[in-house]
Amino acid sequence: xxxxxxxxxHVSVVSEDAPKEILKGVDLTIKAGETHxxxxxxxxxxxxxxxxxAGHPKYTITSGTVTLDGEDVLExxxxxxxxxxxxxxxxxxxxxxxxxxxxxxxxxxxxVRGEAPALRHWVxxxxxxxxxxxxxxxxxxxxxxxxxxxGEKKRHEILQLGLLQPKVAILDETDSGLDVDALRVxxxxxxxxxxxxxxxxxxxxxxxxxxxxxxxxxxxxxxxGRIVExxxxxxxxxxxxxxxxxxxxxxxxxxxx
Amino acid sequence: xxxxxxxxxxxxxxxxxxxxxxxFTSYDVDAFEVPGGREEIWRFTPLKRLAGLHSGAAxxxxxxxxxxxxxxxxxxxxxxxDDRLGKAGVPGDRVAxxxxxxxxxxxxxxxxxxxxxxxxxVTVTGAGEGQVAYGHVLVKASQFAEGTVVLDxxxxxxxxxxxEFVVADGAHLQVIAIHDWADDAVHVSQHHVKLGRDASVKxxxxxxxxxxxxxxxxxxxxxxxxxxxxxxxxFADAGQHQEHRPFIDHSQPNCRSxxxxxxxxxxDGAHTVWIGDVxxxxxxxxxxxxxxxxxxxxxxxxxxxxxxxxxxxxxxIEGAGHASATGRxxxxxxxxxxxxxxxxxxxxxxxxxxxFQELIAxxxxxxxxxxxxxxxxxxxxxxxx
Numbered sequence: 001x002x003x004x005x006x007x008x009x010h011v012s013v014v015s016e017d018a019p020k021e022i023l024k025g026v027d028l029t030i031k032a033g034e035t036h037x038x039x040x041x042x043x044x045x046x047x048x049x050x051x052x053x054a055g056h057p058k059y060t061i062t063s064g065t066v067t068l069d070g071e072d073v074l075e076x077x078x079x080x081x082x083x084x085x086x087x088x089x090x091x092x093x094x095x096x097x098x099x100x101x102x103x104x105x106x107x108x109x110x111x112v113r114g115e116a117p118a119l120r121h122w123v124x125x126x127x128x129x130x131x132x133x134x135x136x137x138x139x140x141x142x143x144x145x146x147x148x149x150x151g152e153k154k155r156h157e158i159l160q161l162g163l164l165q166p167k168v169a170i171l172d173e174t175d176s177g178l179d180v181d182a183l184r185v186x187x188x189x190x191x192x193x194x195x196x197x198x199x200x201x202x203x204x205x206x207x208x209x210x211x212x213x214x215x216x217x218x219x220x221x222x223x224x225g226r227i228v229e230x231x232x233x234x235x236x237x238x239x240x241x242x243x244x245x246x247x248x249x250x251x252x253x254x255x256x257x
Numbered sequence: 258x259x260x261x262x263x264x265x266x267x268x269x270x271x272x273x274x275x276x277x278x279x280x281f282t283s284y285d286v287d288a289f290e291v292p293g294g295r296e297e298i299w300r301f302t303p304l305k306r307l308a309g310l311h312s313g314a315a316x317x318x319x320x321x322x323x324x325x326x327x328x329x330x331x332x333x334x335x336x337x338x339d340d341r342l343g344k345a346g347v348p349g350d351r352v353a354x355x356x357x358x359x360x361x362x363x364x365x366x367x368x369x370x371x372x373x374x375x376x377x378x379v380t381v382t383g384a385g386e387g388q389v390a391y392g393h394v395l396v397k398a399s400q401f402a403e404g405t406v407v408l409d410x411x412x413x414x415x416x417x418x419x420x421e422f423v424v425a426d427g428a429h430l431q432v433i434a435i436h437d438w439a440d441d442a443v444h445v446s447q448h449h450v451k452l453g454r455d456a457s458v459k460x461x462x463x464x465x466x467x468x469x470x471x472x473x474x475x476x477x478x479x480x481x482x483x484x485x486x487x488x489x490x491x492f493a494d495a496g497q498h499q500e501h502r503p504f505i506d507h508s509q510p511n512c513r514s515x516x517x518x519x520x521x522x523x524x525d526g527a528h529t530v531w532i533g534d535v536x537x538x539x540x541x542x543x544x545x546x547x548x549x550x551x552x553x554x555x556x557x558x559x560x561x562x563x564x565x566x567x568x569x570x571x572x573x574i575e576g577a578g579h580a581s582a583t584g585r586x587x588x589x590x591x592x593x594x595x596x597x598x599x600x601x602x603x604x605x606x607x608x609x610x611x612x613f614q615e616l617i618a619x620x621x622x623x624x625x626x627x628x629x630x631x632x633x634x635x636x637x638x639x640x641x642x
Binding site for chain 1: 588589590592593594595596597598599600601603604607608610611612613614615
């Protein structure tokens with residue numbers, strides 16, 4: 001059973017002059033079968049948390065620990081983290097010109113699974129996974145994310161989630177920029193992944209609308225670089241009606257109604 | 258590459274000394290002064306490493322030219338007096354004029370008219386380390402001919418030449434010139450392409466080996482309807498100098514050109530130069546042209562110079578544009594691929610292969626395409642990228 005454990009995590013980013021502390025002591029444990037929604041205003045450090053866990057070179061861990069099933073994640077390279085079972089669905093997936101989606105998916109699956117998937121099964125698996133997300137099969141031959149719309153990029157992040165089957169998935173504002181149909185399709189993809197009950201999900205979002213499709217077990221409010229309040233599903237409803245003003249002193253709606 | 262950190266080239270910061278139209282040309286080597294290195298057309302080239310090709314070095318040997326001709330293609334070895342030679346263009350610098358003044362035998366390859374021929378390969382092997390040689394090749398695509406000529410350069414020594422491509426009316430010629438020289442080789446070559454009415458050329462330069470390689474492809478249009486696609490793919494390692502100077506001379510109406518050169522550089526002292534000149538003369542109404550150069554700098558200590566020049570003497574054109582960007586390896590692409598479990602070295606290879614993919618995909622001779630893919634892999638292995 002997978003467990004991602006984050007303890008007293010402090011993270012800085014090197015800006016133009018001095019390092020700036022963005023995460024100021026994050027504690028969070030995500031166990032298999034659990035979905036944790038991390039909600040917070042813009043600039044609170046939610047995305048930094050996701051990138052720091054994935055190992056983006058821009059962020060420096062100044063103190064604290066992150067472990068996956070007891071293994072020290074912070075000691076691992078970016079690709080080792082992914083192979084250990086961490087997955088980050090990015091808010092802004094990167095374009096890689098000249099590398100076809102099908103080549104990329106197969107290379108990633110080979111790396112994560114430790115062996116190349118048998119071609120015949122693989123083709124079927126990818127086709128099925130693409131159909132589930134309403135992705136046109138023609139995308140397989142296009143360059144990774146190149147010229148994709150925002151919604152197409154997000155569908156492909158969830159396609160990778162489904163194919164790579166990580167132990168813990170971090171979804172960084174996967175709902176942002178999606179229309180109603182795309183949000184439904186993407187959410188269904190996340191729910192299929194969760195269905196085994198053996199994986200953990202960290203769902204980072206600014207708005208509550210995705211929580212109508214993906215049921216969180218826990219809701220955490222993130223403000224000023226740390227978790228300031230935790231609760232159950234009902235906390236999202238409070239945020240929906242009251243916004244983040246209580247945590248920031250500023251008026252910023254969790255949902256514009 | 259949209260995601261590269263790009264350094265856009267300056268517009269108007271450097272005013273060319275003279276219009277490309279006034280560029281001096283001559284068959285006679287003595288009509289050119291020995292370059293000192295400050296001249297506009299020589300300022301990027303390490304003259305000291307040219308083995309005297311620019312300053313009158315006499316031939317000490319000759320390059321071996323072997324032709325593997327497809328059915329229907331004729332191959333001749335002719336003397337310098339053959340009056341078919343020198344028709345596609347006039348040497349535009351002292352080394353080209355030296356080569357023109359110095360070669361003793363020329364190879365003439367003729368593609369049959371109104372027929373499609375299989376690829377013909379011309380293999381040129383240098384005269385050997387420390388040797389100087391001059392050569393001349395003429396490729397004639399007869400009226401309505403359709404075919405491919407691969408020029409394959411190998412071996413050692415210094416070698417200067419002119420290569421002519423006379424593409425008759427309605428002919429379609431594909432050229433792939435692969436510079437796969439040994440480490441010591443010095444190669445300076447001018448390619449002269451002359452396109453007849455409704456003729457087309459797909460001209461690809463690949464530069465991998467050699468100490469100094471300087472290629473100047475010049476395209477001229479003899480009549481309307483000509484179409485030129487120029488591509489270049491180069492990979493410079495530590496200490497290598499690779500220079501490509503395509504020039505498209507639009508002097509006829511309703512012609513088209515497209516230039517795409519892409520290079521990767523790695524290692525200390527790797528230096529690439531791309532000077533892309535396009536001139537649209539007053540008579541060339543309805544011209545459509547675009548040129549692009551991209552450089553991917555993989556390590557510190559490498560330098561890419563890129564200068565696109567576009568001169569337009571008529572407003573009555575379809576379109577004209579240029580772009581140039583030199584960027585470092587994109588860490589965001591690397592992060593994205595690694596975040597999906599792909600190890601760093603493999604991720605780097607994917608990105609570099611992807612960078613060249615659009616050019617490699619267009620090479621429709623499978624053996625050449627496979628050879629290039631393998632060569633790029635080998636380059637990347639070499640630095641342990």
